Amino acid sequence: MLAPHIKKKVDELWNRFWAAGLTNPLVAVEQITYLLFLKRLEDIDLKRQQRGFPSIYAGYESCKWSYIRQEKTNPSHLIDVVFPWLRELDKHFSSASADGTELASLNNRMTDAYFQLDPNKGKVLSDAIDAIDQLFARAGEGSAAQDIMGDTFEYLLSEMATAGKNGQFRTPRHLIRFMVELLDPEPGQRVIDPAAGTGGFLFSTQQYLMRKYSAQDNLVLEWDGTPHRTDGAAATPEQYTAIHNGANFVGLDNDRTMARIGWMNLVLHDVTDPHLLQGDSLSKREGKDQLKQLLESESYDFVLANPPFTGTVDSGDLEPDSLLFPRVGGGGKKKDDSITNKSELLFLWLMLDLLRVGGRCAVIIPEGVLFGNTDAHARLRRELLTEHVVEGVISLPGGVFQPYTGVKTSILIFRKETRRDDKQALNGAVAPRTEHIWFYEVEEDGYSKDAKRNPRPGQQNDLWDALEKFKAWLAHGREGAKVNEKTLLQPSYWPERWRQALLRDTAEELTPAGTAFAASPDTSMWDGQVWGIHELFPELPARPSDAETYVISSAQTALGELIVKRLAPLVGAAYQRDGNRSEEQTTKDWDKAIKTFEADFKRTAKECESFFEKEDSPALVIWKDLVKSQKVDFEMTQRALGHFHNGATYSINPSPVIPAFQPAQQLPDEAWRTGLFAIAREIAKLDGFDVTLRSLAIDQLTELKAAKHWVVPVRAWARNDEWQSEGGQFIGSHDADGLVRPAYVQAMLADGLYDDKGALKDGLLEPDCIEAREWNLSAGQYKPFDFTQLKSDKSVAELIGTLKTTEQDIIQGLDKLLAMVEGRE
The missing domain is CATH 1.20.1260 (Ferritin)
Structure with a gap:
């Protein structure tokens, strides 16, 4: 903040x-x-x-x-x-x-x-x-x-x-925080980012743990989820040590400069002894003991990453471990070569290898990984679905990485279920470990979708909705996915004004806040943290506009009264004329007195500016406007004269008849300065910068026209009413409740789902299940069609007529194009 x-x-x-x-x-x-x-x-x-x-x-x-x-x-x-x-x-x-x-x-x-x-x-x-x-x-x-x-x-x-090649750029921090929350780590669990860059995933994991174990009544979240006041007070000493232990936050980056910057980032975020090093996660490890140790198989609880999207790797430089990177196989010359040299696929196999059984991964991938039709793409997806559990695929809106790249991306979340030494042959004989996949389509992530990616605080953010619904899916499966299916879940948002509360800088010089408030006993506990002005000054409302209204209103009244008291003797003296002073002389004396007063007012008001921040100070603007608005006009003069006569109000005219009396005592200079300084201090309480905060809990529910998430089976058996079990005990592949019979599944698996060439046999699986679509994991492939959106005021006949007109226009356009090609036009 x-x-x-x-x-x-x-x-x-x-x-x-x-x-x-x-x-x-x-x-x-x-x-x-x-x-x-x-x-x-x-x-x-x-x-x-x-x-x-x-x-x-x-x-x-x-x-x-x-x-x-x-x-x-x-x-x-x-x-x-x-x-x-x-x-x-x-x-x-x-x-x-x-x-x-x-x-x-x-x-x-x-x-x-x-x-x-x-x-x-x-x-x-x-x-x-x-x-x-x-x-x-x-x-x-x-x-x-x-x-x-x-x-x-x-x-x-x-x-x-953007810095460097191979898609190397900074991952938006709000996406990183979202991914960390999807995995929900605990203190002491080890996390690695094999393409760490500036260390965003690592320090955000530590930040999340501090947030998770902080006193909830002290915790503050910005609109995008950035946590503040994370004290770790709810952690045990062992947990607190683990949260700050750099050995639990491991990162590698191939660029030495980037690794050094990332290490410094972790140091500045209070990670002790950060384990972020320079190294190529995909390269050969022979003779690189430190790299080999950090990339030890099955030694991490979590992997969080946004690896390079479009890079390729020299096959000769790859780590030769065939259990890490699958080989082409067969009997050809390239049988021992890696099945691919595409970095986005190799990184995913590496992540699988790094995870312990039960360990989980959240990774940003280019959309092509989900539907690519090369052997490597299909094999990777098949391995993920059959040997492990893909928990979810979250489709991100196009442009989330602008202005660096326009590549369409998704977040893939999976859990490792099979040890590297226990992988099964991918022949379909065993049911996939992943039974269903949860998909979510993010349309709004809190930022504009153009190249500027301007923040949109307080507006719809699907990431909060996705997070809550993913948790329900993990906890309760398909039943959990039905809860709030057509309800958008959001936190509350509200504005506040914050400021850095510090009275003296490192040179022991007073800051503007110190100049204004150091003498107050209530400020003795200010320690440099960022506080809301309503916390520093409890009489102020939390909403900035309300605080301004409250302070300005009282300040205007107080300043007006102070000026009236200062003016009263001047007004009285000017309008007490005796025979020795002409009206003209009285006017001159009055003008001189007012100029003297205004000069003194402006000079003292200028001194008060030391109470305000020098840059980006909303309070200074308010103070200057307030000072500028104070004019010695008819109304103020009348009020001053009334004060001069101890509360009596007189109509001022060019030649008044004023009785003789004893003038009121002039407001002393010190009282005038003290009063003006006090009013300025009140205005200075408004200094700070406006932020939008969000509630810790999801408390805003809005109806959706269509669900933003859906669940798709990986393997779904097609109905076969003609099938009979051996002996005729069962007729039909599915029972009366529509559930596939175990005997039918056993019989089909015995015959084999795939032919000798590895192709899926026709008619056995539902065409809309994931296995039947060559393990395609693109969210758009399975998005349900919402017929409730098909609303039109036109009749069926009118719609058919419109379609016929459109058809004719297309035919005419094609005829014209053909004529141009043939040279007839």
Whole structure:
């Protein structure tokens, strides 16, 4: 939940590196990542020393971030001093002194780290260091700091355009969170992403576990499911340790730079000793002990991934294990070759191999995997359905990965049921382990479907509906799928205004919030976390518009009364004329007095602006508008004169007859300033940024015209009323309830479902079941046709007439096209 001004700083940081010539987005992010790591490293070292461990800066004090700041206009210091030290960082501490923290998993990650900024770009480096300091200057301590640093780095990654080949890009975080919830992991269970990229699936799993074991009355969800205030308070000490143990969150990426960025992402999200390494998950493992260990067969509880969509792999580089990647077989020259070199298929076989029996996988795949007709496509789907359990296929709307790719995708969820050494021959003799598949068609995911993918908070989001219905399907099967079949399930949404509650920055300077509220005893517990303004100031309503109405209304009244009190003696003096003052002189004195007052008012009001954020401050806009609206007009003058006469109201005219009296005492300067400051502080309570939140529970039910999910059998036997069992005990393949007879199934399997060429025999299975359609898993193939949608005001005769007209138009068009082809037109 980042404030707009923080996002603006990240954008500026990105643009500065881009303008300095680092136009490759991956390189630019890497350079920024190095700077973030150097800043984080000094904090890590300080905590290590507090626990009795030696400093990693011994003899290299000039490599500290605090020293780098002093040399911020000198890129050569980083290039010639800091980075040579960073490349050998592993040598500066023993394994015993790694302390089990982030440093334990450095694993030579920095041996090829180089700072690539032009040495002549000192101003760019200076701006970058200042920006990083400003970004985290108000991060506070503990989990609050961790949240802000992690969220800031995630936003930086979100700004990174496509980087590299083979479909390498950032998976939208709302889809990642959705997939993690589909699997619902527990602390201590191991998860791997074999194509990890920036580590989104891994840190989101840890984030989900923290959310799951947090105090529910403290937890807050943004409209897209992003959790906040995840304290882990409901976890046991063992569970809490497991949630932060990097050994439970394993990732590999073939790109060393991407792996380094991903590792840093996990570090910033409070994962201890992250196991995200550079390595090719599909390649040969001989001589690569670490890679071999991480990719050990059947050693993970979950796989979460979005592997490359369109890549191919050199068959000679593939791991030769035939139980991992099936071979062509037969007697030809290529019998020992892998059945495919398509990366999207190879990754799926790898995921099956990595899972323990009972382990589950949620993976984003291109639609072609679900219906491709190559031998490899069909064999993979057949293995998934017969040897394992495909729990669901969730069709995503086109464009969810825009602007990076327009490839149509789905989420495939499956559970491993057969050990790698126990695979059966795929001959149809045994019933598929997957009996039915649950399909869901997502039409709205909370973002626009164009290339901009603008967020649409508070509007329909099918992901929430899909999640609830998938849980019902897993728990209760086909009966569960019927519950709420034509009901859209959604959470409640509402707006709030939030702000980062911190009184002083890291330099102990007062923040705008500190300037306004540090003297209040109620702010002593502010610690840098992001809070709703209604939580900081309980008198305020939660809805921003209501809070503004409440504060502005009272502030307008208070400011008007304060100005009237300040004006009263001036008005009285101006309208008490004696024989020595002409009307003209009185008017001049009045104009002068008012100008003096207005100048003083504007000057004091300007001082009050120190209470407001400098950028993206809604409260400052309100304050300026309020000040601007205060005009010394007829009405205010009349009120001031009334106050002057102790409450009496007088009509002011050019030549009033005013009796002599003792003028009211002028409002003292200090009381005037104090009053104005107090009103400004009230307005400053409105500072912050607006967010849309959602309820933890699904509590909004809306009727649907057509179901968004459906269940399809994998193997369904066609009805054969002429069949008789041996001895004539049973007649017909199905009983009176429409259920297929076990004796019929046994007899058909004995004869064989498939012929010698592996083709399904005609007439045995229902044509609409999945096995009869060559194991096709495309959701659209099985979507029920909803006849209730066929509504028309036209009669049948009119509809037939329309069809005939359309037919004639088509024939005429074809005749014209034929004439053009034959040269007659």
